[in-house]
Amino acid sequence: MYRSHNCGELRVSNCGQKVKLSGWIQKSRDKGFMIWIDLRDRYGITQLILDSERSSAELIEKLRELGRETVIQVEGEVVERSAKNQNIPTGDIEIVVETVEVLNQAKLPPFTIEDQTDGGEELRMKYRYLDIRRNPVKKALMFRHQVSMMVRNYLSEQDFVEVETPYLIKSTPEGARDFVVPSRMNQGQFYALPQSPQTFKQLLMVGGLDRYFQIVKCFRDEDLRADRQPEFTQIDCEMSFVTQDDILQVFEGLTSYLIKEIHGVTTGAFPRMTYDEAMKRYGNDKPDIRFGMEFAELNSSAQHRDFGVFNSAELVVAIAVPGAVEYTRKQIDALIDWVKRPQVGAKGMVYVKCNEDGSYKSSVDKFYTQEDLAAWAEACGAQQGDLICVLSGDQKSTRTQMSALRMELAEQLNLRKADEFAPLWVVDFPLLELDEETGVYHAMHHPFTSPKEGQMELLDKDPASVRANAYDLVLNGNEIGGGSIRIHDKEVQKTMFKHLGFTEQEAQEQFGFLMNAFEYGAPPHGGIAFGLDRLVAILGGQESIRDFIAFPKNNAGRDVMIDAPAAVDAAQLEELGLNITNISADES
């Protein structure tokens, strides 16, 4: 037996007991005649004490030599501390050490094992096993477990059945790139790792399982952006005999439950907003509605004056920045520079100061009267003391730019509060999305999404106008879930594939099993999937998902700790019947 108690549980009531503890040396203070050691394990920190009065000189000497992170086992008596530490639950007691055994030595860690560490990202990833000893990471992983358990128990209570779907499936060129797995037993053939269990969960509905969920790894071989991982986790759900509203109800319930359990915050009924409205009011299909600064379109009041920039613009749009009238020229210039950065791409920014005396001062005073500016202020709800920012240009880019500016200002003004939760359903997404490079339409959600009732005919005439039974759940400006009511009719699915540019043969080869299944009595069904990594991060009040993943990969898709991917044996390749074509292959 290595321990009678863990390092987080001893209290004054344990005083007088002989205990055995095991853990890591967090730190020690050596006063010569007295040594204090903080012994750490997952559960907490317990103070050990050795002094010349109660401990042998030999023992003191032995402990003095032990460095941080050494793993030790101690026996001793629990005593009440004279100087209590209110900051930790074990702060009322300490252990007078009687025996010590070193269980394992520790080299000096490459960074400090403290809440605020001196280790950079890459170093922490290389020694992730040490990084996990740090409270923020350890707590993030435990929090993830807690959230997963809550999700599982909630859904299970609601008759959802967790079903494990296969990981070795078939590659389909549609959508993002698949990771493939060469088959040794069927040389020249490949499995693919699932981008999601989409078709399998639909088949489970055809199979009559009625309510399915799974917390499941998914894989996408994409060029990685920050905070994207080649493998990520989804809470994947599907229901039969449901309308969109049924699904929204159930998962609104789940999300409210999580927020309530974790933060004690009661969220009312989640607002719902169409995609079109979200784009119009926030320039974004995942608006953060914790704060205002809604878009006001100024075309009618700002055009047909002498200001050519606005006159030639497809859209003139403004937001009112609360209390920002005080911004100095320098601050405003910085904002203008910010929107002109290539990542944002605006050509410039017009501003109007709404002075406390009711007057307006703008960068376009020579083109607009006070009445004009007052109309702008009214349109965007600006109060005295606010700053109005105006962007113009083509509709799409201008909305995107203004959305970026709105988020940036919210950050600057600290309006994105981590302890505030503003969920929102965005509904009625477009069914199709035009790929501007190729001029081809593809499915905005995925090819199994059903169009709104009666809109199938529009597919030929005006594909961009077709709306889908598709919805996203947005939390604090992040898409945390998305789903749709699926097609459950073979002919409709075939038509959809045709419109997405599949030949009949391609559709049959890739998704024949699903369309065939639809012929044997497929129920109406739909579902949703949540990104667990992000959901947990947001519920944990963080923007970055990195600490909520035990062993994340870097932006090049590498695991720098185990050094993967790596070369494999020639024999292994031969067994798989594969050759590497490009020999200059060590670009890692």
Place this chain on the structure above:
Amino acid sequence: MYRSHNCGELRVSNCGQKVKLSGWIQKSRDKGFMIWIDLRDRYGITQLILDSERSSAELIEKLRELGRETVIQVEGEVVERSAKNQNIPTGDIEIVVETVEVLNQAKLPPFTIEDQTDGGEELRMKYRYLDIRRNPVKKALMFRHQVSMMVRNYLSEQDFVEVETPYLIKSTPEGARDFVVPSRMNQGQFYALPQSPQTFKQLLMVGGLDRYFQIVKCFRDEDLRADRQPEFTQIDCEMSFVTQDDILQVFEGLTSYLIKEIHGVTTGAFPRMTYDEAMKRYGNDKPDIRFGMEFAELNSSAQHRDFGVFNSAELVVAIAVPGAVEYTRKQIDALIDWVKRPQVGAKGMVYVKCNEDGSYKSSVDKFYTQEDLAAWAEACGAQQGDLICVLSGDQKSTRTQMSALRMELAEQLNLRKADEFAPLWVVDFPLLELDEETGVYHAMHHPFTSPKEGQMELLDKDPASVRANAYDLVLNGNEIGGGSIRIHDKEVQKTMFKHLGFTEQEAQEQFGFLMNAFEYGAPPHGGIAFGLDRLVAILGGQESIRDFIAFPKNNAGRDVMIDAPAAVDAAQLEELGLNITNISADES
């Protein structure tokens, strides 16, 4: 809204209510003036009724045309049945149908959707989504979910944290074959899919997580035997600061809990048996101890007579088959043929009938006296009325053969009762195992398993004799879990790799990250992994795992439903920098 109730919940108390139900037509009986339909969903079956008195002729005509498995939605009134059906929970009521909507048509299924189906294995797999509609499969999947939830909640209550470890890791040639995943971003390099999260869970222990578990998919590219899947699920667990006994206690707790919750059966403390004892008493490291027929070694009493076969044997071993004295000559011959089959490989079998009158009749009467045979009977505990079976030969094969015979006889005598649960810990496994083909020792469990205290030195002198801190949990003759106390010291781990034939460089390249981690304060740790597929099958009283996996692969590793693996685009291979060497590659 597609339904007000599901098909399993209506009772007499609902009579008079107007309800809406959706589901599949299980079957219909048409009496001309009256039609009964069994409407099925996941939750049960509800009887619908239409008759010429209460329903329109049009409605009757409409329903008459609908085939089995058609998906319909009906509205109607709940009424009490005159002829009640005690076999189903909704058997007291039926629905007088007022409206019907066909939600989806169904072609005639390729096999009957009944508990006993006429569909063969391959057909059922191809149409697995229909197979899942059948009660046995649907219930097996729901049972699996239930068991998984119980495991998660139990372990979570015990402070275990479920941590998701990565699926894209590094290939290591040790052990079974890895599935590999070519990296596009790092051409010529490969990820591997984990055979288990072994090294990651050990790193989590180094990271101080103390108690880890995960229900996780694992992958092995092996030539498949019946009931083996290339992807399978493990309940993977690891604990820090534990001895072997601590681990056995915790997982005995889990297993007892499952058996108790599922079957209401209280298992006492699980017996423990060393590997050596299990081999001696049962010829098997996973003995089914629900029944006796223990091995008795007869060398001392059977050798040094005139029977050359026994005299030249390394081992003469007997079991007493209860009540089998009645076996006819034909039955005994069949047994002898059975042990002589190439899959078993015995050269023959000697038998002794223990007659009810106390006399013995054997196939070797001319070599042995009644006293000799009485000694045999005593050795194997044979009673009057039993049949003694004796095999002989070299130790290893003879034990294996006798074990096979013992299991076969237990099947024949119906001694392997599905509702009886006999767990057993088998402990003190050998550390190493000689590969007889190559003459090389490899790790019996895996290279991270620690040898018994003080046995490191034996590694040089007598490797086969070294025992490990390794244990299996056996349930009803199946290994349901196995684990070990790990090595947590870098030098010990290095020595172990050396003994397993790794060069220092190979060990460093493949497992350097783990050995490095051990230098930064690794705690003593150990763990266990359960095979979930098998555990669930056994707890469900089945021998085959197939029905407990939603979408299993066949013995050639193929998913016959989606037809995977399959060829991929040339463009995809080019992106990966790969060539297929063997073009004659369509052996599927």
